[in-house]
Amino acid sequence: MRNLSKKHYLLIIIAFLLVLTACAKEQVVKTSQEKTVGTEAVADVKGNLKVHFIDVGQADSILIENGENNMLIDAGNNMDSDLVVNYLKREGIKKLDYVIGTHPHEDHIGGLDAVINTFDIGKVYMPKVTHNSKTFKDVVTAIKNKGLKITTPVVGSKIVLGDAQGVILAPNSKEYKDYNNYSIVLKLTYGNTSFLFTGDAEDISEEEMIRKGFDLSADVLKVGHHGSHSSTTLEFLNKVNPAYAVIMCETGNDYGHPHKETMDKLKNKNIPVYRTDENGTIIAVSDGEKIKFNVNPGDYSYGRGSNTEKASINKNKSSQDNIFTAKAESYEEKAYVDKNGNGLIKGNINSKGEKIYHMPDGAYYKKVNAEVLFKTEREAQEAGFRKSKK
Known part of the structure; x- marks a missing residue:
């Protein structure tokens, strides 16, 4: 090396700088490449991400x-x-940067009006679809009264x-035919x-996400x-491949x-599988590398099964002038509507706090006031109501 001239030293330095420049350009190209929808760049994270799957019975509520x-x-x-409101308060929540009402069914948005009225809210996301229930109207009213607007989700x-x-x-x-x-x-x-x-996305939505290559x-x-x-097709499960x-x-x-x-x-x-029916509220904590749960997994037991569910929904198929037949899932489900298309099945909460729905031919139908109206028995049941015994 002692025999190298100044000219040689200069050439070595120039070559080294050229290598560094080439490496930097390659890195810029890599970081600027477009990513498929659903793929996020891994960023440095600090602290933990906590996901609370709050036990709200036959319903959904998730705090992140x-x-x-x-x-x-x-x-x-x-x-x-x-x-839900008290759970958020116990967690020290004062502001929610985002509130998402996945879809208009009562078992998903039932408590949203109370949440919006109680906390400082940033953005509210809801799909571009309306519902004729009092629950949906209460949520929309709460959003308007807070001076907020609904942000419609845009894929990507x-x-x-x-x-x-x-x-x-x-x-x-x-x-979609189904909410x-x-x-x-x-x-x-x-x-x-x-x-x-x-949310409650079913096989149709799952297939769309797969087809789009997300x-x-x-x-x-x-x-x-x-x-x-109706959800979690094998193809979808394989694509998600969850741990x-x-x-x-x-x-x-x-x-x-x-x-x-x-x-x-x-x-x-x-x-x-972690289940709120077996575990109660489930909290998943991620440090960016590993995910830990506050409870042990549940088992693979199941409920009555789809055949019983379909049979219960198909009860009391009496013929009436204001009934038409609409296809729902894999069975024929009757809808009870008036000439304007409004639901006729009355949803009522009795003095014991029980959620009961009354059919147009029911013994108490004319005696109860409807807090919410449904078009089908399935819709009433998905909102957490059970059928009146008379």
Whole structure:
């Protein structure tokens, strides 16, 4: 080296600088490449991401915390309003940066009006579909009274919650026959971990997400529609390929959730299942690398099953002038509507706090006031109401 001239030293330095420049350019190209929808760049994270699957019985309510940033996905039934509000207060929540009402069913948005009225709210996301229930109208009124506007979900749009990166994956169509498929589906990535929140999205919505080539892979899957057979197709489950699954349902619920078909798929893939009907409130904590739960996994047991569910929904098929037949899932379900298309089945909460629905030919139909009207028995049952015995 002592025999090298100044000219040689200069050439060596220039060559070294050229190598550094080439490496820098390559890195810029890599970081600027477009990513598939649903794939988020892994960022450095600080602290933990806490996901609370709040036990609200046969309903959904999920609180997500990252530092001072908070999000609420759904808020249970109307009767869960105090439960959800008090839970958030115990967690020290004062502001919710995002509130998501996945779809207009009462077991998902029932407590949203109380939440919106109680806390400082940033953005409210709801799908572009209306419902004729009092519950839906109460939520819209609360949003207006707070001076807020509803943000319609746009597939591919990003949501930033502290160090967590979210992307909206559904709904992908403007119209569905079933409200469940309007569900907002959100994938949330925190460091090297990810969560997929599906609301009640059914096989139709799942197939759309697969067909569009979205990155559905996630460590934790919030199983769609309370573990119903109408969601979690095998193809969808394979695409998500979760390490853990969470099912939100109530012990002994009238729908037989979770269904055998869904539990068998999870069992066959050896996916640990955390269930609110067995575990109560479930809290998943991610440090960006690993996810820990506050409870042990539940089992793969299931409810009554889909055949019983279908039979109960098909009861009392009496013929009336104001009834027409509409196809729902894989069976024929009758809708009770007036000439303007308004539901005729009355939903009422009695003095004991029980949620009862009354058919037009029921003994008490004319005596009760409707707090909410339904078009089908299935719609009433999904909102947490049981049929009057008379």
